[in-house]
Amino acid sequence: MKIKVLGSSGAELPGHRPPSYLLNGKILFDAGSLTNILPTKDLLKIEHIFITHTHLDHIMGIPFLADNLMFSKRRHKTKIIGIPPVIEAIRRSVLDGSIWPDFTAIPNTHEAILELKELEPGRSIKIGVYMITPYEVNHPVPAAGYLVEDGRGRRFFYTGDTGPTDATWEQIGGKQIHCLIIDVSFPNRMEEFAIKTGHLTPQLLKKEILKIKSLPEKIYITHPKPQYLKTIKTQLQHLKLRNVGLLRNGSTVIV
Ligand SMILES: [Zn+2]
Ligand SMILES: [Zn+2]
Numbered sequence: 001m002k003i004k005v006l007g008s009s010g011a012e013l014p015g016h017r018p019p020s021y022l023l024n025g026k027i028l029f030d031a032g033s034l035t036n037i038l039p040t041k042d043l044l045k046i047e048h049i050f051i052t053h054t055h056l057d058h059i060m061g062i063p064f065l066a067d068n069l070m071f072s073k074r075r076h077k078t079k080i081i082g083i084p085p086v087i088e089a090i091r092r093s094v095l096d097g098s099i100w101p102d103f104t105a106i107p108n109t110h111e112a113i114l115e116l117k118e119l120e121p122g123r124s125i126k127i128g129v130y131m132i133t134p135y136e137v138n139h140p141v142p143a144a145g146y147l148v149e150d151g152r153g154r155r156f157f158y159t160g161d162t163g164p165t166d167a168t169w170e171q172i173g174g175k176q177i178h179c180l181i182i183d184v185s186f187p188n189r190m191e192e193f194a195i196k197t198g199h200l201t202p203q204l205l206k207k208e209i210l211k212i213k214s215l216p217e218k219i220y221i222t223h224p225k226p227q228y229l230k231t232i233k234t235q236l237q238h239l240k241l242r243n244v245g246l247l248r249n250g251s252t253v254i255v
Pocket of ligand 1: 139161
């Protein structure tokens with residue numbers, strides 16, 4: 001599996017873009033960076049967008065994507081998929097016609113640009129050779145990470161935003177995660193704030209990794225706040241964990 005990093009930051013600033021990960025050009029995980037990165041021909045290839053939660057830095061590409069697709073020679077509906085409270089909030093707060101047109105009914109409900117689709121936590125959906133399953137994580141709003149397995153049994157898990165969690169790892173159980181993309185937003189001294197806001201620090205990351213039954217081959221960090229990036233990088237190195245790395249915009253992760 002090839003995962004292109006469109007954005008991996010916990011904020012938007014010049015040189016820092018909110019999270020979006022594109023699997024083999026077709027399936028997107030979170031929509032923090034989208035129309036500002038990809039040309040229309042690439043946007044047209046994306047058929048499914050999995051959303052971890054409704055915080056703006058994870059969904060803000062959706063309204064602009066719909067607007068761009070409206071004026072292209074589109075052949076498919078783009079499906080926005082998430083756990084039920086996430087889909088409900090997008091329907092109620094983003095595509096309700098008050099801040100942006102309702103693209104689930106434009107130009108008409110039959111040929112609409114977007115389709116919203118609910119996926120229960122723990123239930124899998126098969127898209128091509130990929131089996132994709134949401135697992136709830138710990139964040140102040142309903143949120144789920146996604147476990148993705150390809151036809152060869154290779155797996156990655158993208159947490160989206162999460163604080164410390166036991167339940168997520170228990171539910172994933174003994175399944176080997178080959179590549180883990182996990183939240184580390186704040187430095188160690190902000191542990192209390194990180195826990196309160198549903199995020200991790202390098203030290204908290206170490207504790208999470210010990211909860212996973214089989215150690216991932218590679219661990220990548222998503223969502224670091226740019227203001228603390230240097231400190232986070234140093235503190236990650238001090239963990240002395242093998243195969244932990246920060247992500248770079250535009251790079252590709254191979255699973
Ligand atoms: Zn969040
Ligand atoms: Zn976020």
